[in-house]
Amino acid sequence: MRAVLDVAMSEGDQATVEKVFGYALHARPEAAPAIEALRNAYRARLIASREQKQAETNARLARSDPFVNWSGQVEFGGSLATGATSSLGLLGAVDVERKGIDWSHKLAIRGELQDTNGARSVERLTAAWQPRYAVSGRTYVFGLTQYEHDPGLGYDNRYSAGIGAGVKLKTPDGIQIGLEGGPAFRQTDTGDTQRSALAGRASADLNWPLNPRMTLEQKASAYYEDGFANGLFASSLNTRVSEKVKLKLSYEYRYESERTRASTGSTTRASLVFGL
Known part of the structure; x- marks a missing residue:
């Protein structure tokens, strides 16, 4: 024995x-x-x-130097439609993170373009930086700065800065859940008007390993300020092709509301993700 x-x-x-x-x-x-x-x-x-x-x-x-120990992924995607409506869409995104002893930094940049019947129908750019300080193995506090550009949803430029706290959970079968919340200050430029206001922010992320090669991801985030709200729901299925390459099938739904009107948009696409 x-x-x-x-x-x-x-x-x-x-x-x-x-x-x-x-x-x-x-x-x-x-x-x-x-x-x-x-x-x-x-x-x-x-x-x-x-x-x-x-x-x-x-x-x-x-x-280590601040410019080393970064890891993450680069994503490239596109869509093409022909027939009564012809469209061509392109996507590029970079998501990187640097993990330190107590501090970690997440940087995300995402750009999307789409032309439909010869006219620009989507022009979207998002850039965000989030420094985090670990309070314990599961909880952290963070700061957040974010820039958004999306004329299709009614604004040319939007700047957000906020703070908050988050918690990371993991179930026995490997499902990872992240929850965040906190206040933010936002400035929105629609081209005709400009407004600044305090807002509340909340987000929830889920990462579910279905098997060693396939993972389901769900991301949801929302901002609310007096009379205005916007949110994003994203769902994706990631299939590992090799150690560094994944095929990603995703669906995104965006919501933007004002006191008297609301606008929405959704996108379904396939993309390739390369690990760094």
């Missing part, structure tokens, strides 16, 4: 090792004290190893 346990521990897969210890306790209850002592020693070695690796990582991050 000891030989079997030694082989399992040498393989390094913790879930398998814990199962083998469970089988050993069931098969040899008379040796339970010795088996438990061996399991406790194994767990102690794992904790020490993780702490050492974390210390080495923290030391490397503390010495």
Whole structure:
């Protein structure tokens, strides 16, 4: 039995090792004290190893330049329609993140263009930067600055700056959920008018691994200010083609409302995502 346990521990897969210890306790209850002592020693070695690796990582991050240790993805997509209505759409997006000891930074830039029957029907640009400070393993506080340009939904330029708090949750089957909320200050330029106001912001993200090669993602965010509101709901199915390449099928729904009117828009597309 000891030989079997030694082989399992040498393989390094913790879930398998814990199962083998469970089988050993069931098969040899008379040796339970010795088996438990061996399991406790194994767990102690794992904790020490993780702490050492974390210390080495923290030391490397503390010495690193601010322009290194970034990771993320680049996305390219498009759409083409012919017939009674002809259209051509293009999408480009960059999402990168730098994780530090306590601070992390997320930077997202996204641009979309679409011509329908020879006329520009979509012209959208979004850029956002979010610095985060980890309060605990699950919770954090953040700042947010964002720029948006979308004449199709009624505004030329919109600037947002806010603060807030967030929490990250994970279920036993690997589903990751992120929730954020906080106040923001917004300035919107419609071309004819300009307004500035305080607003509330909330967002929810879900990442669901369906299998080792396929992941479902849901993202929802909304702003509300006196008499005005806007929101985004995005759903995507990501299929891993290789270690660095994914095929992404996505649907987006946008909502923009004022006191007397509301406008919406939706987009369905396929795109390729390249990991950095």
